[in-house]
Amino acid sequence: MRLFLFGMLCGAVASGAQTVVSLSDIYGSLQSPNFPEPYPRETEVRWNISVPEGYHIRLYFSHFDLEPSYLCEYDYVKVEADGEVLAVFCGREQTDTEQVPVQGDVITSPRTSLSVLFSSDFSNEERFTGFLAHYSAVDEDECGEKIDEDDVCDHFCHNYIGGYYCSCRFGYLLHSDNRTCRVECSDGVYVERVGAFSSADFPRPYPKSSECVYRIELDEGFNVSLTFDDTFDVEDHPDVTCPYDYVKIETGSSEFGPFCGGSSPGQIHTGSHQVVVVFHSDNSGENLGWRLTYTAQGSQCPVPEAPANGVLNPVQSEYTFRDHILVTCLPGYRLMKDEEYMDHYQLDCQRDGLWSDAVPVCQMVDCGNPREVAMAEVVFGSHDNSTHFGATMRYICKEASPLQAHVNRCGQPRRSLPSVRRKRIVGGLSADSAGLFPWQVLLSVEDASRVPQYRGFGSGALLSERWVLTAAHVLRSMRRDTSVVPLDAQHVQVSLGLHDTRDKRLATNRTVETIVLHPHFQPSNYDNDIAMVKLSEAVELSETIQPVCLPPPQSKEGPPTPFPNSLGLVAGWGISQSHPNNNNSSASASSPSPADPFMPSDLGLTSDLLQYVRLPVVSQAECEASYRSRSASYNITGNMFCAGFYEGGRDTCLGDSGGAFVVQDEASRRWAVHGLVSWGGPEECGSQRVYGVYTRVANYVAWIQSHLNADP
Incomplete structure (x- = not known):
């Protein structure tokens, strides 16, 4: 023991x-x-x-x-x-x-x-x-314990034999105390004029032990205003001002706050273009936080007055810093600024509340003295021999000259076109030689800057030595939005006197100086689908290159032209008989299906030789009823007409976008461009009661003449 x-x-x-x-x-x-x-x-x-x-x-x-x-x-x-x-x-x-x-x-x-x-x-x-x-x-089990009535870990607690450790949700960082989770929130810089931000996780409790800095940095000239949401919950103390958590606002010269508690600070006008919002939180509390929106108001500039015969865009009730106005003139007038002419001029609202310059004036275009023509005399249309916008003049030949002969022969090819009184031409015919349609031009586009590279073509009709008429959708830059912007002129080439596309060297080729889309062209339904192209250099008229005539302007009292059942001719390289399954338009049940502005040349859908077809004009009532029966969203306007056969057929599809629909005047025997190939659908081209839709040129004669007269 x-x-x-x-x-x-x-x-x-x-x-x-x-x-x-x-x-x-x-x-x-x-x-x-x-x-x-x-x-x-x-x-x-x-x-x-x-x-x-x-x-x-x-x-x-x-x-x-x-x-x-x-x-x-x-x-x-x-x-x-x-x-x-x-x-x-x-x-x-x-x-x-x-x-x-x-x-x-x-x-x-x-x-x-x-x-x-x-x-x-x-x-x-x-x-x-x-x-x-x-x-x-x-x-x-340390995870079940409390520290000053708070959980051991802020987010996640992991117990193991002999100890424990804490971790945080994604986007959070573990504080140096190894239990509190904080956020990295001091790299936000806001440079937009309108914005919003909040405490992390709002409206859930914000992170502890965090120092957040939000910066609003705008250009000098703006004043920032802050508006806090009604929900505002920041830890406070009943006796001491914001000892724990707080929101503080700092500018270059002022400080607002600190703010805490349950009452929103509301709206704060900082009077500065640079604002710093500081948010501090300690290592305790479960408050919901805050959210604010901010706006910036710039210095206000006076509303300018448009010059006589001028237009300001955009028109607003007030203008503030960084707004701008584009000044342009009505047709026939040009901007004059510092003794120089210009197409447009931009004014900017500055930080001091003043415009960058005075509004320039619009002066009437002076076309200058007409050029001299051999063997011809000039006769002015007014007694004072005015050469300003709207004035007219004409040449009187002392004796016949080649130029005068060509000018007087608009719409008169070197040999007669097929009679429009003959029966229907099924599938179209080939023009057997150059000069049968001397106004026909080929518009080629090649834009290597786009990815993928863009290539295509369309047609047009020659109006004078410098001007070509075509459809607006042919030369509109394809964009994701509905903005109407012309193609870059340097990517467009015009071929005249062309018969066989396999050898364009035999044609007369020109580059483009200006593309003018109709200002009211609507890409959504192809209303006002018309455009003009100014060549960089005048072409010499010949037997294979001649202008087509314009129709008489549409009168308000008379019936629309061309008249129903009248016959016209359409030419183009767009469809050949060897490709009967081709379709130059695709349809949708919900929206109009205009023809593609350009048909890719590598699809094998073009004809080498110029083709033409004869088509009857359809009554406006039948035109509207045909498309209305397919979908209520199709909109046949008064600026459009239909041509084709009730039973359909491939000949309805012949013709390139922008190509001329010509009708012969019975009195003068001259051919005038009454229509431009615009769109068609919705079923496959050539289906029964699917007519081609054309732009009604007679409605735009005054617009066309304004450009021809301003710069012939």
Whole structure:
């Protein structure tokens, strides 16, 4: 027995009358002296148990037999931790004044240490045997604990044996305290005139321990105004102004705030073009945060007055810094600025509230003296020999000259075109030689700057030595939006006197100086589908190159021209009989299906030789009814007419976009361009009751003449 006690107390240290035993293993047992024999009298033994960080200590008794006494005054076992008594045991059975550990009861230390004290008084007459207890280290679940009423971890807590660690949601960073999650929110710079931003995760609680800086940086001349949402929730204090979290607004010369609490700051006029919004949060709290929108108002410029015969665009009720106005003139007038003529002039509203320059004036175009023509005299249309816009003049030949002969012979090819009184030409015919349609021109486009490279062609009709008439959609730049912008003139080439496209060298080729799309062209339904092309150099009229005549202007009282059932001719290289399945228009049940402005030349869908076909004009009522029966979205306007056969057929498809629909005047026997190939659909071209749609040229004679007269 003495040998056993020596083994038990080998780690013990006597402290006066008390023996202290230190236990540091992660499990073990302890027992009263002499156990299982009766314990000695007047004895005190203390066991100090310790385990590594991250663990608790579990203690339970498998045997307990001590002298009973009121409130355990004599013999007892006391369990303590961190200076606090967890339990006092004595006796054999549980009574009102004595507590005995029953089997299954477990005492757990709050931290990593536990102390057990055994004490006996001066007697043990009934020979009580004492106790046997066991302990073990158990892992601590730190994730379930609280720190100042907050969770151990801000976002995610991960427990492991002996410890724990915290992590954050995506987009957050772990603070240096290894438990709080913050955000990196100081790199936002706003340069737009209107914008919005908020605290992170708004309207959910914002991150803790964060310093957020939002910068609004606009050009000098703007003043920024901030408007906070009504929902504003930033941690505050009832007695101290914003000691925890706050929003502060700084400008170059002023500071607003700090703001906190539950009342929105509302609207703040900073009076500056550069604003810094600072948001600070500490390491506690679950407040929702804030959101604001900002706007910038620039210096206001006075509303300018348009010059006489001029136009300002855009027209607004007020203009502020960075707004601009484009000044242009009505047809027949040109802008004069610093003794120089220009097509347009831009004015900018500056930061000081003044326009960048005065509005220029519009002066009437002076065409200058007409050029001299050999063997001809000039006769002016007015008594003062005016050469300004709207004036007229004519040449009177002293004797016949080649030029005068060509000018007087518009719409008169070197040999007669096929009679329009003959029966229908099925599928179209080839023009057997050059000069049958001397006004026919080929418009070729090749734009190597686009990816993929863009190539295509269309047709037009020669009106004079410098001007060609065609459809607007042929020369409109293809864009994703509905803006109407012409193609770059340098990508367009015009071939005249062309019969066989296999050898363009035999034709007269010209580059383009100007492309003029009708100002009211509508890409959505091809209304006002007409355009003019000015050649960079005049062409010499010949037997194979001659202008076509314009029809008389459409009168308001008379019926629209061309008249229903009248016959016209259409020429082009667009469709050949060797490709009967080709279709130069595709349809949609919901929108008009205008013909493609250019047909790719590498698809094998073109004819080498010029083709032509004879078609009847369809009544306007039948034209509208045909397309209305397919979809209510088709819009046949008064600027369009239909031609073709009710039963359909491939000849309806012949002709290139922009090509002329010519009708012969019965009195003068001259051919005039009454229509331009515009669009068709919706079924495959040549289907029953699918007519081609043409631009009604008679409605645009005045517009055409304004360009011809202004720059012949």
